[in-house]
Amino acid sequence: MRAYKVMSRKIYAAILGAGTVGTGVYKLCQSMKDDVISKTGAELVVKKVLVRNLDKDRDPIDRELLTDNWKDIIEDKDIEIVIELMGGTTPAKQYILEALEAGKQVVTANKDLLAEHGEEVMGMADKMHADLQFEAAVAGAIPIIRPLKQSMAGNNITEIIGIVNGTTNYILTKMTESGMNYKDALAKATELGYAEADPTADVEGYDAGRKMAIMSSIAFNSRVTFNQVYTEGITKITAEDIKYAKEFGYVIKLLGLARNTPDGIEVKVHPMLIDENHPLATVRDSFNAVFVHGEASDDTMFMGRGAGQMPTASAVMGDIIDVCRNIVHGSCGKIGCSCYKELPVKDISETKSKFFLRIEALDKQGVLANIASVLGNNDVSIAQVVQKSRKDGVAELVIITDVVAEKNFNDAMTVFNGLSVVKEIAGVIRVY
Known part of the structure; x- marks a missing residue:
């Protein structure tokens, strides 16, 4: 059986954030040590983990790895990969830009940052010929960013439609299958941990809107930012709407829809009636799915867990392994920003x-x-x-x-x- 030769090369990494996803990534870095060596030809070593509170228990992360000082990471020349899992745009944007400028490679799951400041951070990565990988920013464990950038690069992609928020899909599933009203379905989603204490970003479509901005930018090779995405949530959907939709042969889903039309890009998130026979209509509970139409490939669909500690950590880990391979083979930055066009983004009224x-x-x-x-x-x-x-x-x-x-x-x-x-x-x- 062929395998990479085990080398003495060590690649040091730092994780920014030890929350749910950060802890999951640390677990995978430890449990997959031998696999990473075999897959990349180098040993991955987590050298630092940046946290806000050093006194908080971070089991299973070794306390000796914890730091609350960004300088301990940015000024450490041994650290080659920065894994940003803090979320939000501040201070994450500053840290990513500084890491790239210092010649480090970056892996992130930060959809907010990429949807709002993607041009700036991708521009810095291109300038430094560095990797900026972000598979986990959209749809958790589902591989969609890499397929859009690489596997489907031989296509003119014309449409993306998807369920990219598990919370709202769970709520609508319960309303459809159990006859719950919106309030009760949201309470159940909160009880099971699918919905945050403040569910606004999910139920108003903002979370899905950020993901659609990222996918549209890649698929259509033209920058789309979150403020250009029309968003409408599910808070006004009633049991009557669902009942009547069913009578007409439809299911109601919160869908992200992006189209590349001759007169500009359409990108929006809102509830939609979709034919009960469409593959997306059968995607239940907290699962996500993305349906892509390319002129050469025709229709393809990607489905799986769109959130959660280990599903998201798996996407991050895939990026880390890819970056390690690029470091070993001296090929970082080979796939940079794909937005080489400047297409108009249409207003919803158009x-x-x-x-x-x-x-x-x-x-x-x-x-x-x-x-x-x-x-x-x-x-x-x-x-x-x-x-x-x-x-x-x-x-x-x-x-x-x-x-x-x-x-x-x-x-x-x-x-x-x-x-x-x-x-x-x-x-x-x-x-x-």
Whole structure:
């Protein structure tokens, strides 16, 4: 059996942050020592672990490795790899830039930093001919960054659609399969540790938006930042929406959608009705999945654990092993920033979608014709319409439109808000 020759070469690394993921990465660095030697031809040694509080127990990390002083790492010439797992942009951005400028290689899982300051940190890596690896920044254990940069480099990628937040997928799964309302499903997700004490970043779509910015930048070779991603969360999704979607043959998911169109990039995160037969419709609980369409490859799908200590640590460890190989073979920085184009990013108002619309209106003759007239006058055509419940003189109408311009649809909603026969616009969800 062929294996790398065991060499005396040692590669020293420092981990920034000893939280959930940082501890998981340390565990893998220790348990995979022999494997790393066989896979890279060098021994990986964790020399320092940066923490905020030296008095806190960091089991199983050896206390002698702990430091609260960044200088102990940046000024140590033996340390060749900095593994940033602190999260946030401050001081992580400063540390990564300083590490790269000092000639060190960097591995990070920091989606916030990359989605907001990717151009700056990638630019420094290119300038220094250094590695900046970030597979764990998107979708945990699922390999998607490397496939987009390397395996699918022979493609013109036209669309990415994915479930890239496990918390919201778990909540919507419970609402769909168990009939829970949003509040109860969120409480269950919090109890199981899927949702943070403050779940805003997840349930409002911000976490998924940052991941879509990163993937879009790589897939379309043009920089997309988080503030260019339209985000809408799941807090307004109701049991009624889910029930009616099912009647039409759909499942509701929080989806990230990015398209490379002739007139610019579309990138957005929002709830969507997706056909119950689509592969993404079957992705349940906290699992993530990314569906990629390339002109040469056609459709490919990547699915797995999108978060958690060891799934995320596995992605970080894969990057560390890759960097070790590059150090051994003198090939660091060979795959740098892929954003060599400058494509415009379209505002949500410039895009088109199908819509699921739920309206409560007065139950009397001519109302449906009036509603259809408002839609028609704004170039919104109806694909399906069903009248549902009737109660106390109010009827519920469920409409699915054809593909329409967002602006035209919004103009129709403005008109509805001024109509006395329309009591409430009870739900608006886009359809894939």
